[in-house]
Amino acid sequence: MASPWATPEELRLHLRLATIDAEQAAVKLAEAETVIRGELEQSIDAVADDTAVLVGTGRRVLTLPELPVTAVTTVLVDDAALTLATGYRWNRYGLLTRLDGCWPLDADITVVYSHGYTVIPPVIRQVCLQVAGRAWVRSTTAVTAESLGDRSLTYDKDRSGQALSDYELRILRPYMRGPASR
16 A cells, blocks of 8 residues: 555645644545546556456557556567567556557557555645535535435535545646547
8 A cells, every 4th residue: 555645744735734633634635536536537646567358459659557667577469578669668647659551450458567655756646635625614515415314425526525626636637648538
């Protein structure tokens, strides 16, 4: 499991509170991470030797789903291995280029690669603190439905502060998955 992007103490300082319930703060921070990962369609944290199965497009370039790419270990085309520098090349932006032709149309392309950030970029950490901070402040005002039997609460993400603002989405755009991967 990856380390949290921010600590309850950092959330306390962000909110300028004298004290904070560390357990509840950790929950709000984890929820903020989940929201951000969902919006970016990225895991963000460093992952070693992840496997992606892509489909050949008949073109020279495929886009890997997670960024940034830090290493490509194996590339198989219908179970036949390709060699780096003669069969393919890759870059940190997730572009996997076939050097000796095109990726066969509808072929299974299996890629074992590493991706993500070992140190979370400051802008992502800041948005995480902002989202968790809004959720902390608005958590009691976001209830949209409540039941009594077996107790059930429903929260509105917009009212809870967990929805990302247009500004946050704009500053996170460089960390989003590219359109060719979707």
